[in-house]
Amino acid sequence: MNDRAKENKNDLSIHSLSNLDLEAPEKTYLDSNELILNMGPQHPATHGVLRVILKLDGEKVLGTECVIGYLHRGVEKIAENRTYSMFNPYVDRMDYVAAVSNGLGYCEAVEKLLNVEAPPRAKYIRVILTELNRIASHQLWLGTHALDIGAMTPLFYTFRDREEILKIFEKYCGARLTTHAFRIGGCQYETYAGFEKDVKNFLTFFAPKIDEYEALLTTNRIWLERTKNVGVISGADCIALGVTGPVLRASGVKWDLRKAQPYAAYSEFDFEIPTGENGDTYDRYMVRMIEMWQSMRIIEQAVNGLPEGPIMGKVPKVIKPPVGEIYHSIEAPKGELGYFIVSDGSTQPYRLRVRPPSFVNLQALDVMVRGMLVADVVAVIGTLDIVLGEVDR
Amino acid sequence: MAEDVKTPAPPPPPEGEKKPTAEKPAAAAPVAPAKPAAPAAKPAAPAKPAGPVPMPWISPMVEKYRSQYGSGLDAQTYLGQNYLNVDRSLIPDILRLLRDEEQFDYCVDITAAHYPKREKQFDVIWILYSFPRNERVRVKTQIADGATIPSSVSIWPTANWLEREVYDMFGIAFDGHPDLKRILLPDGWKGFPLRKDYGILQQDNEWVRINLGIESGQ
Numbered sequence: 001m002n003d004r005a006k007e008n009k010n011d012l013s014i015h016s017l018s019n020l021d022l023e024a025p026e027k028t029y030l031d032s033n034e035l036i037l038n039m040g041p042q043h044p045a046t047h048g049v050l051r052v053i054l055k056l057d058g059e060k061v062l063g064t065e066c067v068i069g070y071l072h073r074g075v076e077k078i079a080e081n082r083t084y085s086m087f088n089p090y091v092d093r094m095d096y097v098a099a100v101s102n103g104l105g106y107c108e109a110v111e112k113l114l115n116v117e118a119p120p121r122a123k124y125i126r127v128i129l130t131e132l133n134r135i136a137s138h139q140l141w142l143g144t145h146a147l148d149i150g151a152m153t154p155l156f157y158t159f160r161d162r163e164e165i166l167k168i169f170e171k172y173c174g175a176r177l178t179t180h181a182f183r184i185g186g187c188q189y190e191t192y193a194g195f196e197k198d199v200k201n202f203l204t205f206f207a208p209k210i211d212e213y214e215a216l217l218t219t220n221r222i223w224l225e226r227t228k229n230v231g232v233i234s235g236a237d238c239i240a241l242g243v244t245g246p247v248l249r250a251s252g253v254k255w256d257l258r259k260a261q262p263y264a265a266y267s268e269f270d271f272e273i274p275t276g277e278n279g280d281t282y283d284r285y286m287v288r289m290i291e292m293w294q295s296m297r298i299i300e301q302a303v304n305g306l307p308e309g310p311i312m313g314k315v316p317k318v319i320k321p322p323v324g325e326i327y328h329s330i331e332a333p334k335g336e337l338g339y340f341i342v343s344d345g346s347t348q349p350y351r352l353r354v355r356p357p358s359f360v361n362l363q364a365l366d367v368m369v370r371g372m373l374v375a376d377v378v379a380v381i382g383t384l385d386i387v388l389g390e391v392d393r
Numbered sequence: 394m395a396e397d398v399k400t401p402a403p404p405p406p407p408e409g410e411k412k413p414t415a416e417k418p419a420a421a422a423p424v425a426p427a428k429p430a431a432p433a434a435k436p437a438a439p440a441k442p443a444g445p446v447p448m449p450w451i452s453p454m455v456e457k458y459r460s461q462y463g464s465g466l467d468a469q470t471y472l473g474q475n476y477l478n479v480d481r482s483l484i485p486d487i488l489r490l491l492r493d494e495e496q497f498d499y500c501v502d503i504t505a506a507h508y509p510k511r512e513k514q515f516d517v518i519w520i521l522y523s524f525p526r527n528e529r530v531r532v533k534t535q536i537a538d539g540a541t542i543p544s545s546v547s548i549w550p551t552a553n554w555l556e557r558e559v560y561d562m563f564g565i566a567f568d569g570h571p572d573l574k575r576i577l578l579p580d581g582w583k584g585f586p587l588r589k590d591y592g593i594l595q596q597d598n599e600w601v602r603i604n605l606g607i608e609s610g611q
Contacts (some may be wrong), residue, residue, distance in 0.1 A: 069577035074593075076562070078419070079595055112472060115445060161420050224468050239524065239551050242551030260527050324447070324471050327520055327531065329501070340520065351506040351587075355520070363554050392577055 013014060023203045034062065041070050045148045045378040048388030052235070052377065053172070053367070059373045064366045067254045068359075071392035079352035084110050084319040087088040087349070092178035094356065097140050099178050100133035100169075107182045108263055109339035111313070113186070113321040122186035122311045123265040128199060129172070129181055130264070131295040136165045137333035137385075138288045142213060144284075145382035154216055155230045167189065168198050185315030191306075199303050203296055210292055219306070227281040230370040231380035234279055242360045245335025247384060250287045253281035257331035264330075280382040284330045288385075302388035320347050333353040334358050334385055354393060358386040447471040454495055458487070476531035484534055485543040488519065492548050497521040497530060500549035503556055505563045509589045514538045515565055519545070536565070544570040562587035 040051040043190035049070035055063040075094060079087045092099035111118060118126070132169040143158035166176040173181045181187065217223045233243070235251040248255060255276055256273045258266040276283025290375055301363045321343040329338030335357030361384050368380050416450055455477075458466055465480035466487070468504040479487050489572050498584040501520040513535035522529050544567035545552045545592055556567045560574040564585035567573055575582060594611050601609035 007472065026596075033436070058512065069575075069579070074579045074586060077591075077593060109580060115472065120456075240550050242500055242549065242555075255524060320446070325474075325476075325531075326472060327529070338502060338520070340504060340518070353502065353504040355502040359554065360551060363551060 001055075021256075022094070041067075046187070046388075047144060047386060048383060048391075050381070050386070050388055051393070052364075052381075053372065054377065056374065061369050061372055061374065061377060064369055064377070065260070066323065066362060066365060068388070069392050071388050073393065074095050075245060075354060075393040076352055079349050081348065082214070083347045084349065087352070088182075088184065089178065089180045091354075092180055093389060094354065094393055095137075095332065095334065095358065095387045096177055097387055098133050098333045100129045100135040100181050101330065101337060103180060103182045104130050104264065104329065105332065105337045105339055107184050107332040108324055108330065109209050109341055110184045110319065110321065111315075112328050113326045113341055113343055114217075114314045114315065114319065115229065115322075116185055116315055118186040118264075118313050119310045120265065120307045121309045122182075122313070124306050125187050125191060125311065127265050128299055128306075129169070129179075131204075131299045131302075132165045132168060132199070134295045134333045135292050136162050138292050139165075141333075141382075141385045142285075143287065145379075145385070146217065146223075148378045150219065151220070154213055156211070157212060157216070161206060164202050164205060166196075168202065171195070171198065180231070183312070186310070186312035188312075190311055196303050196306065199299060203300055203303075204357070206296065210289065214289060218289075219388055224282065226375075226379055227285060227383075229278070230281040230372065230376050231279065231383055233364060238368060241364045242274045243335070243364045244384075245331070245333070245357055245361065246284055246287045246291060247361055247364070249274060249337070250276035250283040252277055257329060257336060261329075263328075265302070266298075268305075269298045269301040271297050272377045281379055284383045318323060320345065329355065332343070332357055334387070334390070335361055335374055356393060358384075358388075358390040359393075362386050400540050407442050441533070445472055446540055450475045450477075458490070462487075470539075474529065474531065476533055479534050480535045481536050481540070481542065484532075485545075487532065488545050488548055491521060491530070491532070495524045496521065497523045499524060500545070500555070501529070503545070503559055504554055505565055505587075507563060507587065507589045511535070512537065514565060517542055517559070517565065541568045543567045543568050544573075547571055564588070 011351030017390075018106045035056045037054040037056055037337075038051065039054055040046040041049040043050075049069070053065045053067065053068040054061055078090055082090070088103065088106060091102040092100055107118075125282055139158040143155035146152075146154040155343065160230070160317060169179050169181070170176050172195065173179050173189055231253055233247070233358055235248070235253040237243075238248045238251045238253060242256075254273050256277045257263070261272055271294045274287045274294065275286050323343055323345045325340070325342045327335050327338055327340045331337075335353065337357055338353075340353040340355065341349050344350040365380060368384075369377050374378070394595070447469040450468040452468075452475075455466075455468040459468070462483055462588050465483045466586070467478040469476055469478065477487070499522040501522050503520075504518050505515040506518070508516065514536070517534050517536060519532040520529065521532065542565060544556055546556065546569070553571065554576060556570055557573060559565050560567065560573055561575045561578055562585055574580065578586070598609045598611060601607060
């Protein structure tokens with residue numbers, strides 16, 4: 001090991017760089033050595049506190065290592081020390097841009113363990129709010145992703161329109177981001193007067209807005225240059241790496257848990273699963289754009305068919321699931337979000353494991369950026385749509 | 394109705410647990426002597442919440458492996474979810490067969506659970522999914538504290554980070570893992586937080602004692 005490599009190793013002493021071969025930085029035709037570049041944890045393009053150690057040859061990426069855990073709050077340990085209902089608000093703090101989805105997955109997992117079911121009206125309300133949240137999550141992804149690549153305007157557009165969704169959340173449950181919208185067994189709140197109207201208004205308001213985003217990006221030459229053939233990953237690689245969500249679908253695998261193993265009321269709605277062909281950043285962009293349309297379709301059907309009836313199932317006052325284990329997962333905006341709960345028959349989970357989509361998807365970063373340029377790393381982090389609160393939990 | 398669920402949240406768990414048990418006998422007492430039928434109904438009521446129990450899982454796949462591996466394999470189903478309890482020695486074979494022959498091509502999650510009172514303290518759990526079959530299965534095995542388990546990174550590359558997290562949180566080492574080190578916690582962290590004997594306050598209290606020189610009083 002030469003001196004320079006040693007120095008580098010010392011600089012990065014907190015986390016050893018065993019993945020990267022520091023032993024022999026060979027001279028290349030450009031007469032330059034390999035360079036280890038530290039990106040983050042405080043970096044605007046890492047969407048939170050992600051640290052990526054890049055091994056570079058000039059501008060070419062030879063390898064990466066992600067250093068994560070800066071936002072680790074021990075959610076799984078907290079769960080073991082809280083009752084089932086007390087833990088419910090904590091799940092909102094994992095993927096905080098899609099808090100409603102987190103809550104849906106958790107409530108449904110506990111309901112499965114209790115062997116109860118939410119009434120139809122509650123299921124429909126859940127679907128409406130979850131799909132609104134999917135749109136909000138995709139809007140935030142689009143704005144920040146485009147900003148990372150250099151397009152500033154979409155950020156203002158998406159945040160302006162996302163506000164309308166957050167207003168509906170606020171009117172429904174009083175919170176905008178960490179909503180805690182659902183309860184184990186159903187919903188706590190009946191819809192407010194004018195809820196249906198607000199949701200329908202949003203749909204008519206939002207349809208031309210997607211066109212507005214697309215007008216800025218879809219055929220924009222700079223956007224095409226920055227996203228086409230960038231961060232390509234094949235469907236087989238996605239499956240091997242456990243990548244789910246829009247990233248998997250953009251690689252041509254037509255798989256969505258809402259169709260494959262329907263939960264809530266999704267089996268009652270008519271919608272398509274968009275897929276891509278090339279598995280590049282542009283396809284992932286298109287898949288998410290179409291998903292927003294599909295979410296609107298689902299919301300429209302759910303609002304028009306919103307059944308009357310109770311919003312709370314027959315859940316005991318003290319939630320004490322029988323001894324057993326359950327795994328339940330939903331299609332969160334980022335991919336498969338799963339909860340594995342072990343009950344010992346007490347009021348607290350004996351073990352609660354969260355299977356976070358962002359954490360698993362982030363693992364694919366290395367495969368996707370090898371051989372690309374440094375600037376593409378930023379594009380790929382954006383296109384993976386990770387939320388560090390969920391990666392680190 | 395909606396308020397029913399709101400109420401259990403504020404009181405701490407021990408209170409919530411005691412209340413119903415304390416009230417029920419008091420309420421039942423005046424009823425029981427009046428009607429002889431009432432006590433008969435009472436034992437039936439608590440039996441209800443026991444609800445579903447794990448049943449043996451019967452399928453051609455299980456039969457095949459059972460004849461191959463005998464008693465090292467036990468298949469059960471609970472609430473419609475299937476799982477295999479597998480002896481630790483069979484783990485690499487079973488996992489590979491599940492992927493290669495049964496098309497469980499997607500490793501959803503790897504996790505563990507700690508049972509300190511058991512001789513073999515840890516359950517290691519693989520949650521698998523098959524795209525062609527649209528089916529899930531869980532594989533479970535028990536290992537003792539300090540024992541290692543073969544890594545499945547060569548079977549599913551996604552196992553890399555998942556196994557690192559299990560190591561980070563439980564201290565279970567995976568043989569043959571390319572880069573087994575902590576992932577969410579800093580390298581210098583002491584102990585494994587998701588073990589049951591790891592108290593949630595010990596880290597704070599220790600920090601206060603060392604850095605402030607006082608007892609934290611938490």
